[in-house]
Amino acid sequence: MTRITVQVDDESYTDEVEPRTLLVHYLREQLGKTGTVVGCDTSNCGACTVHLDGRSVKSCNVLAVQADGHEVTTIEGLAKNGELHPMQAAFHECHALQCGYCTPGMIMQSIDLLNENPTPTEKEIRAGLEGNLCRCTGYHNIVRAVQTASGQEVAS
Amino acid sequence: MIPVQFDYLAPESVEDALAALAEAGDDAKIMAGGQSLLPVLRLRLNSPEKVIDLSRIPGLRGISEEGDTIVIGAMTTHSDVVESELVGQHALLLQKTVAEVADPQIRHRGTLGGALVHADPAGDIGAAALALDAEFVIVGPGGATRTVPASEFFVDLFETAVQEGELLTQVRIPKHTGWGARYEKFVRVAHQWAIVAVAATVKMEGGTITEARIGLTNMGSIPLRATSVEAALLGQPATEEAVKAASATAADGTNPPSDLNGDSDYRKHLAGVLTRRAVLAAAGS
Numbered sequence: 444m445t446r447i448t449v450q451v452d453d454e455s456y457t458d459e460v461e462p463r464t465l466l467v468h469y470l471r472e473q474l475g476k477t478g479t480v481v482g483c484d485t486s487n488c489g490a491c492t493v494h495l496d497g498r499s500v501k502s503c504n505v506l507a508v509q510a511d512g513h514e515v516t517t518i519e520g521l522a523k524n525g526e527l528h529p530m531q532a533a534f535h536e537c538h539a540l541q542c543g544y545c546t547p548g549m550i551m552q553s554i555d556l557l558n559e560n561p562t563p564t565e566k567e568i569r570a571g572l573e574g575n576l577c578r579c580t581g582y583h584n585i586v587r588a589v590q591t592a593s594g595q596e597v598a599s
Numbered sequence: 600m601i602p603v604q605f606d607y608l609a610p611e612s613v614e615d616a617l618a619a620l621a622e623a624g625d626d627a628k629i630m631a632g633g634q635s636l637l638p639v640l641r642l643r644l645n646s647p648e649k650v651i652d653l654s655r656i657p658g659l660r661g662i663s664e665e666g667d668t669i670v671i672g673a674m675t676t677h678s679d680v681v682e683s684e685l686v687g688q689h690a691l692l693l694q695k696t697v698a699e700v701a702d703p704q705i706r707h708r709g710t711l712g713g714a715l716v717h718a719d720p721a722g723d724i725g726a727a728a729l730a731l732d733a734e735f736v737i738v739g740p741g742g743a744t745r746t747v748p749a750s751e752f753f754v755d756l757f758e759t760a761v762q763e764g765e766l767l768t769q770v771r772i773p774k775h776t777g778w779g780a781r782y783e784k785f786v787r788v789a790h791q792w793a794i795v796a797v798a799a800t801v802k803m804e805g806g807t808i809t810e811a812r813i814g815l816t817n818m819g820s821i822p823l824r825a826t827s828v829e830a831a832l833l834g835q836p837a838t839e840e841a842v843k844a845a846s847a848t849a850a851d852g853t854n855p856p857s858d859l860n861g862d863s864d865y866r867k868h869l870a871g872v873l874t875r876r877a878v879l880a881a882a883g884s
């Protein structure tokens with residue numbers, strides 16, 4: 444076992460973990476933060492995306508011990524005082540989800556995308572979300588949600 | 600799936616990492632960003648007893664210049680490379696190539712050194728490193744350091760000049776200031792490994808190509824240089840016709856794999872087409 448201290452959604456946690464524990468399993472099973480989900484075994488789908496020190500990562504492809512001393516933000520840390528994060532609100536408004544399974548990862552990656560490029564073109568949005576798979580929406584409304592959250596005009 | 604149990608070490612210096620490696624022998628695996636290693640461990644294709652994480656060693660991450668050379672630490676992430684002004688100015692081909700690797704999340708964690716030592720034949724960065732005449736600084740037991748040129752670095756599928764007990768610490772790239780560049784990656788769907796890709800960088804004077812370097816991805820077990828195309832491009836105008844003629848020999852002497860994405864002959868055809876596109880784009884950029 445290895446002792447780690449991680450800041451998750453603005454709270455500090457110190458825990459004993461097996462070195463092989465994946466960050467996503469630490470978040471879900473030890474911290475009970477089940478908002479972050481697992482969708483694949485190959486690090487392709489992006490459903491598990493969280494922010495590590497402010498940059499998006501696939502939490503199924505990071506060990507919990509690698510996060511020792513670092514800061515993690517999950518989908519559960521976005522809403523403040525009961526107010527949705529603007530990206531969450533835009534996904535809601537634009538109907539950017541159906542089953543919702545990809546949504547936590549999509550939202551976390553979309554926020555990262557706008558942090559790096561505040562007014563992306565449609566093409567840049569699609570490229571920025573290339574590591575996130577959605578089997579329901581056809582992506583169209585997800586792209587519209589990101590455009591909306593970036594304050595850009597959205598063609599109807 | 601989760602990996603088999605292992606011990607985790609996070610040394611804080613290259614010396615300590617080398618000592619840990621020497622002690623563990625072939626029971627240990629180095630971890631850089633973990634973006635190739637963790638999928639392998641999770642699928643239990645490998646089960647080392649020790650994982651040695653390099654991420655707590657200061658000094659292995661960062662980009663600087665030394666005279667005519669750009670020096671990139673092995674632990675520099677893909678996104679650091681993409682965002683670097685120095686790389687954009689002096690090694691544009693590397694920047695454009697790394698921008699095509701995987702997806703943003705993986706580029707935030709994966710490292711230049713890790714991708715090059717991993718040496719997947721469909722990996723993107725090897726072809727650019729080869730085309731730019733990169734040099735690799737490798738440190739071994741007791742701190743013995745050697746520098747290996749790109750032409751000798753790639754040995755076979757998933758095999759490089761980095762031996763057991765050794766670490767890659769730096770990638771050194773001669774400045775190619777003002778050279779145009781293009782990485783032309785052929786995939787069927789987004790977020791795929793290259794079926795074939797061509798890394799091209801050219802120096803122009805007026806409308807004439809005065810120097811050219813071409814690297815090929817996934818045209819064999821290691822990245823390859825299309826030296827006959829490089830020679831044929833010299834002194835040519837950057838016109839569709841001239842570049843097409845010079846690109847005709849791109850696949851000469853190669854033995855690309857056949858798989859579900861395409862057979863060997865198809866890959867050879869692609870190499871010529873992608874070389875033409877890459878050179879024309881590089882000449883215009």
Ligand SMILES: Cc1cc2nc3c(=O)[nH]c(=O)nc-3n(C[C@H](O)[C@H](O)[C@H](O)COP(=O)(O)OP(=O)(O)OC[C@H]3O[C@@H](n4cnc5c(N)ncnc54)[C@H](O)[C@@H]3O)c2cc1C
Pocket residue numbers: 485486487628629630631632633634635636637638653673674699700701702705708709710711712713714715716717721722723724761765766767768790791792793
């Ligand atoms: C879903 C997915 C898609 C991907 N798509 C692409 C793609 O399109 N193109 C592409 O090129 N790559 C792709 N990759 C791989 C990605 O580029 C990885 O970042 C890279 O291959 C490994 O870098 P890393 O730093 O994560 O290395 P790690 O996974 O940590 O290490 C890889 C190997 O190198 C060894 N190693 C690492 N660093 C050193 C060192 N300094 N000295 C000695 N040995 C070392 C390790 O022991 C290990 O065997 C993809 C990965 C995933 C998960």
Ligand code: FES
Pocket residue numbers: 480481482483484485486487488489490491492501502503504
């Ligand atoms: S669960 Fe992490 S990428 Fe699919």
Ligand code: FES
Pocket residue numbers: 539540541542543544545546576577578579580
């Ligand atoms: S909404 Fe169902 S997978 Fe995206």
